[in-house]
Amino acid sequence: MNQAMWADNKTQSNIQELKRSDVLVLGPESGAQACGEVGLGRLLDINEIIALTSKLFSRGELSGKKVLITAGPTREAIDPVRYISNHSSGRQGYALAIAAMEAGADVILISGPTQLAPPDRISLIDVVSARNMHEAVMSNIENCDIFIGVAAVADFRPSHYTEQKIKKHGQDIAHIELTLNPDIVASVANAKPKPFTVGFAAETENLDVYAKEKLIKKNLDMVIANDVSDARIGFNSEDNATTIFWEGGQSILPLMSKQQISIKIINLIAEQLK
Numbered sequence: 001m002n003q004a005m006w007a008d009n010k011t012q013s014n015i016q017e018l019k020r021s022d023v024l025v026l027g028p029e030s031g032a033q034a035c036g037e038v039g040l041g042r043l044l045d046i047n048e049i050i051a052l053t054s055k056l057f058s059r060g061e062l063s064g065k066k067v068l069i070t071a072g073p074t075r076e077a078i079d080p081v082r083y084i085s086n087h088s089s090g091r092q093g094y095a096l097a098i099a100a101m102e103a104g105a106d107v108i109l110i111s112g113p114t115q116l117a118p119p120d121r122i123s124l125i126d127v128v129s130a131r132n133m134h135e136a137v138m139s140n141i142e143n144c145d146i147f148i149g150v151a152a153v154a155d156f157r158p159s160h161y162t163e164q165k166i167k168k169h170g171q172d173i174a175h176i177e178l179t180l181n182p183d184i185v186a187s188v189a190n191a192k193p194k195p196f197t198v199g200f201a202a203e204t205e206n207l208d209v210y211a212k213e214k215l216i217k218k219n220l221d222m223v224i225a226n227d228v229s230d231a232r233i234g235f236n237s238e239d240n241a242t243t244i245f246w247e248g249g250q251s252i253l254p255l256m257s258k259q260q261i262s263i264k265i266i267n268l269i270a271e272q273l274k
């Protein structure tokens with residue numbers, strides 16, 4: 001409405017009456033008006049209305065928390081046409097980001113290359129390599145309450161990037177020397193102050209033993225183990241099943257969709273923060 005109509009005593013006393021009756025009033029915002037005047041009275045931006053309205057339906061366990069999540073694979077370039085990567089689809093990381101957002105958190109999702117649509121109401125930062133992901137995480141970690149490392153980060157990258165496409169020479173075998181990538185979740189776990197740090201363990205054998213080792217070695221607060229030798233779960237599947245460990249406790253989440261398991265994981269994390 002026009003700024004003078006908005007400022008009018010009768011409008012304002014009606015608005016106050018609505019607020020007293022617990023009616024949520026969104027806006028108005030200030031700016032140029034159709035009549036040429038400038039002031040309060042404009043409809044809020046639609047995205048802001050969606051964000052504010054959706055908070056009404058938030059489950060609230062993580063309300064006020066800042067959550068940083070990594071998802072998807074990383075790509076480690078060999079030459080302009082080839083790279084080393086893995087089968088992560090990003091589904092588990094995106095599902096966790098949505099579950100955290102629906103629990104009321106402000107979520108930043110740092111994602112390697114995936115085929116997934118950017119989720120609404122989540123800040124998405126696209127990266128390619130492990131080093132890109134490490135840099136994006138460390139420059140967003142400040143004031144972060146929870147970090148969840150879901151990405152399948154390549155442990156190694158080629159030591160040398162070859163500027164031109166590597167050519168085949170007869171039957172010669174090409175050797176690619178590898179260098180260790182930075183460990184992102186371990187860097188976060190050593191940050192000061194340290195957010196509540198959750199890592200995943202993608203294992204094909206000795207699931208519990210290796211996951212508990214990662215909990216200690218990487219200084220994690222929680223580790224989520226999934227058996228990636230089972231095609232129904234883990235990489236590029238719709239479902240997952242996990243065993244979750246933290247100091248002094250564990251929880252088994254049987255086979256269910258990545259969306260359902262994410263809600264349960266977020267509940268467990270919220271429990272630990274109490």
Ligand code: PMT
Pocket residue numbers: 072087088089090091092093130149150151152153154155181182183184185186198199200201202203214226228234235236237
């Ligand atoms: O994306 P989807 O298709 O849905 O598949 C989901 C998933 C199988 C990728 C996911 O559930 C999962 O297990 N993610 C972790 C994959 C992994 O790299 O696991 P890891 O055990 O190698 O690494 C342990 C932890 O260290 C992980 O939290 C990982 O993000 C982190 N890490 C690893 C290496 C590295 N350089 N930096 C890291 O932060």
